[in-house]
Amino acid sequence: MPSCKTSCTPAHAMLLGLAAVAVLIVLSAGLIELGAASPEVFTNSFLVRLIGDHGNDVAHQVAKRNGFINLGPVLGSDKEFHFIHRALPHIRTKRSIPHTRQLKADPLVELAVQQIGFRREKRGYRELKLGAENLVPPKEPNDPYFPFQWYLKNVGQNGGKRRLDLNVEAAWAQGYTGKNVTTAIMDDGVDYMHPDLRNNYNSKASYDFSSNDPFPYPRYTDDWFNSHGTRCAGEVAAIRDNRVCGVGVAYDSKVAGIRMLDQPYMTDLIEANSMGHEPNLIDIYSASWGPTDDGKTVDGPRNATMRAIVRGVNEGRRGLGNIYVWASGDGGEDDDCNCDGYAASMWTISINSAINNGENAHYDESCSSTLASTFSNGAKDPHTGVATTDLYGKCTKTHSGTSAAAPEAAGVFALALEANPNLSWRDIQHLSVLTSKRNSLYDSKGRFNWIMNGVGLEFNHLFGFGVLDAGAMVALARLWKTVPARYHCDAGTLATVREISSNRSLLIHIDTDACKGTDTEVNYVEHVQAVITLNASRRGDVNIFLYSPMGTRSMILSRRPNDDDRHDGFTKWPFMTTHTWAENPRGRWTLEVKFDSQLPQSGYLKEWTLVIHGTRDPPYRDLPVEDENSKLAIVKKAHEAGYKI
The missing domain is CATH 3.40.50.200 (Peptidase S8/S53 domain)
Structure with a gap:
């Protein structure tokens, strides 16, 4: 979502409160380690939300009278604070119910959640x-x-x-x-x-x-x-x-x-x-x-x-x-x-x-x-x-x-x-796409070649749009002229359970007008998310591909031979591709799900939601072209010709 100070429409401002629907949907529980094979561990840290906006001084008092230490607000909040309890072990395998109850019993505490510990490497x-x-x-x-x-x-x-x-x-x-x-x-x-x-x-x-x-x-x-x-x-x-x-x-x-x-x-x-x-x-x-x-x-x-x-x-x-x-x-x-x-x-x-x-x-x-x-x-x-x-x-x-x-x-x-x-965070992404170079980059095993998307941008599944070129x-x-306001279009959801068989691909489609005529119309793609829920007898053998209306094929999940999961699968997981950057999203999007395995496997695709992020207006219209062979020139010509190159 854009900043409402720089590139936001009234309709778009409503999206801020959703906090990135297609991304957060899978993370809204906020406290579970997704796909983790190891048992949960609990730290001596607690998220504490006070009733009302009392500020840090009151939080210190609440912490002290309950035997905790207040380390300060979370993200500058006047309500949410980071408490720790020195008497608790840094790591334990069981949640501390007494300490949580003690905090919840305080008249100024609305919520107390002991923090789960997870690995970051x-x-x-x-x-x-x-x-x-x-x-x-x-x-x-x-x-x-x-x-x-x-x-x-x-x-x-x-x-x-x-x-x-x-x-x-x-x-x-x-x-x-x-x-x-x-x-x-x-x-x-x-x-x-x-x-x-x-x-x-x-x-x-x-x-x-x-x-x-x-x-x-x-x-x-x-x-x-x-x-x-x-x-x-x-x-x-x-x-x-x-x-x-x-x-x-x-x-x-x-x-x-x-x-x-x-x-x-x-x-x-x-x-x-x-x-x-x-x-x-x-x-x-x-x-x-x-x-x-x-x-x-x-x-x-x-x-x-x-x-x-x-x-x-x-x-x-x-x-x-x-x-x-x-x-x-x-x-x-x-x-x-x-x-x-x-x-x-x-x-x-x-x-x-x-x-x-x-x-x-x-x-x-x-x-x-x-x-x-x-x-x-x-x-x-x-x-x-x-x-x-x-x-x-x-x-x-x-x-x-x-x-x-x-x-x-x-x-x-x-x-x-x-x-x-004055470059925005999105401007930096656009500049990265337009100025990165293929140069001499190549996949040493020959798995991933350089491919041209629907508007002439070359990409590689390993290297993205190429090596950054500082000059x-x-x-x-x-x-640079700041890119137009950004919208996200919920292009459709298929929620019928479909079997993924062992010997053939599952192909399903969403036809979309990319929210044409609405406040969230997208004509020029930036990011595309496929929010997917599925289970499989072996998650690591699942391959998923997304095909755009302009024919670009993105592998959004490759085989992972070490992933033996058969229970968790993916629950509203937002797979994302940048490969369709600057394309026209209108038309048929196809999802292909299949197994890459020598052994028989089975699975079910339970839900697919397609979310398209981008702009209604051409992003590069006001930029001068100094090199007719540049990516900028190629994309501008594609856009001016109605995406036909």
Whole structure:
């Protein structure tokens, strides 16, 4: 949904209260770990809602008289607060009924819910050595590790392909280095005393939600496990020309640390407060983590976290919307990032990775929700990863995984926001689609080819619309006109139970006029969601495809060989595709469900709801075309010709 300050109609404003119907529908319970195989665990944290708007002082009193500690409001609320009880174990297998009853018995308490704990894992190639390298004397006047930063300037080092990089030098040459933009690294902390970070550290936008203090310094471990956030921060904002480590993509931008990943189990309240922290000081939130990448988990943000993200894109940055960048996942070909409710969310920008010769990394997950790609490992030497800052003033050349890819994207977006501070969160997504390049990216196993959608945009199931091009993005950002108001059209629901047989595809159709003539008419697609409920004898063997009226085929669920689930299935799960971007949604949409298995399987599709998100008016009508071969020119011609190319 758009911000009502920038691109909202009265009819559209009503959608804000729905809090993203098609997304939240599956998460409205807010407290269950979707698709989790392990038993539930309960933390010593409680969500407490007071009767009336009493504020934080009264919440402190309520907590104290019941033996709790109030850690503060949830998302700045005057009614909802985060309580903890020190006498309770951090983790237990049974819910504490007495403590919940005690809170509910208080005359000022309307609701008390003990928080479930769930796993969130950092995304990084785990075979790489965790550790640090000592600073080496620079061989040239500037940053000693810049020659190793092939993702910034690829000259063929370490077996890479020349000019396969983020093209940041072209952005820097235009005068854009990220000034006045802040990126928050939501992770295990940031070494803000690092000589390559300290002058670019934004302390006002930082916080430690793991320890509940303003100092998100990483907790010490012998194996340097908590170096993850510091490495990500350096990719975005490492200082240039200080003879320390390397250079950040946006080396004059600011970086904030949000420490929230360093506890045994995550809770909804920690995630929510992290993603809603200082939304007018923070422009970009970068997340290199997610549900377990084991190929059998189906999980995503809970209620409060989803509310934080939706509020961020609607109200953050003073109405322009915060940009949430997410790593697509490290589960490899055995997993599918459409089963990750963070990476597959339309409110986030899902970023995958490539290695320095153009191949996908072996840990890359594929899915139709990935928008674009950046870089991670080197090809010839598996220990040549991303060169960046490390803990305790050190540097490393071994940062890796889609963990490394997401901060690179955040840096590119910081350059674009400096070039045009009025860009909305949706503008950044449009710019990513229009300026990303196919370059030399390819699937090393030949599973996924580059395909052209109905308006001439090339996409790949692994790489989205290509590798981000910083030079092209800032150039177009300078000329950019904010895209028209965005609507979502509920295009139809099929709720008749249909059997999925073992030996043939189930094909069903929804014919739609895309809400033509109504307040939510969509003529130009951005995101499309297929909200699906199904059960199968083996969930991991289910494949699902969505076909658009213009003939674009999106694989919205691939085979996951480790997923043996036969009970949970999917319940109103919002599978999402970006592959039909800028198409005309009017006509017949087809859903294909089938099994990919050597053994007989059975299942039932219980419900399919089609939700189309996009604009009524042409999004690029007022933009000048400087290159007749650009994606912008191709799409504009397609739109002007009535989508016929």
